[in-house]
Amino acid sequence: xxxxxxxxxxxxxxxxxxxxxxxxxxxxxxxxxxxxxxxxxxxxxxxxxxxxxxxxxxxxxxxxxxxxxxxxxxxxxxxxxxxxxxxxxxxxxxxxxxxxxxxxxxxxxx
Amino acid sequence: xxxxxxxxxxxxxxxxxxxxxxxxxxxxxxxxxxxxxxxxxxxxxxxxxxxxxxxxxxxxxxxxxxxxxxxxxxxxxxxxxxxxxxxxxxxxxxxxxxxxxxxxxxxxxxxxxxxx
Numbered sequence: 001x002x003x004x005x006x007x008x009x010x011x012x013x014x015x016x017x018x019x020x021x022x023x024x025x026x027x028x029x030x031x032x033x034x035x036x037x038x039x040x041x042x043x044x045x046x047x048x049x050x051x052x053x054x055x056x057x058x059x060x061x062x063x064x065x066x067x068x069x070x071x072x073x074x075x076x077x078x079x080x081x082x083x084x085x086x087x088x089x090x091x092x093x094x095x096x097x098x099x100x101x102x103x104x105x106x107x108x109x110x
Numbered sequence: 111x112x113x114x115x116x117x118x119x120x121x122x123x124x125x126x127x128x129x130x131x132x133x134x135x136x137x138x139x140x141x142x143x144x145x146x147x148x149x150x151x152x153x154x155x156x157x158x159x160x161x162x163x164x165x166x167x168x169x170x171x172x173x174x175x176x177x178x179x180x181x182x183x184x185x186x187x188x189x190x191x192x193x194x195x196x197x198x199x200x201x202x203x204x205x206x207x208x209x210x211x212x213x214x215x216x217x218x219x220x221x222x223x224x225x226x
Contacts, residue, residue: 031213033214033215035217040198040222041219041220042200042217042218042219042220043153043200043217044217045214045215045216045217048214087152087153089152091213097143097155097158097166098155098215099155100152100153100154101152102151102152103152
């Protein structure tokens with residue numbers, strides 16, 4: 001079966017750095033996506049990795065290790081508005097759509 | 111511009127009603143998706159349209175009927191729904207169909223559906 005694991009909840013304080021991990025076991029791999037979703041809103045695309053290594057986009061970075069079936073999303077200089085659910089999603093192969101993990105709810109406090 | 115719009119934002123319907131959800135994008139994307147999301151759960155794929163043809167149906171009950179009138183529009187027709195169908199229905203689009211190199215999906219704001 002397909003399995004994508006993320007921690008259910010994380011907490012952090014403003015200005016801190018937090019790393020949200022995602023491990024996956026899927027029949028095939030053709031890319032990993034991170035989305036941010038605020039309560040009651042639609043998911044917003046954050047990052048995409050298909051090759052090993054780090055992708056940096058401002059305060060957000062995403063890392064992928066295909067051999068380990070592992071990714072993380074790194075959020076720097078946390079702000080209150082970063083409180084949201086962070087969804088890891090995997091595309092397995094051509095002709096299939098995304099499979100989402102259950103999401104990590106991040107709470108940022110002052 | 112990466113905007114996907116959906117109407118209505120909220121919908122309340124009875125189990126005997128017929129209603130439709132609408133989704134629109136003007137980004138020239140050729141793949142469009144319907145997802146269902148229950149509270150505190152990840153989005154679950156329902157349908158995928160590639161080049162206006164249904165390419166994936168994730169064993170969705172026939173009371174949900176998708177339609178893609180043209181490359182910019184995607185509808186979801188609802189009939190004889192059950193209370194357990196209450197959820198947030200998300201539309202998404204991507205530049206290329208699943209499997210292509212440019213398939214980042216962009217989501218609309220969703221329609222929050224309540225079935226009484």
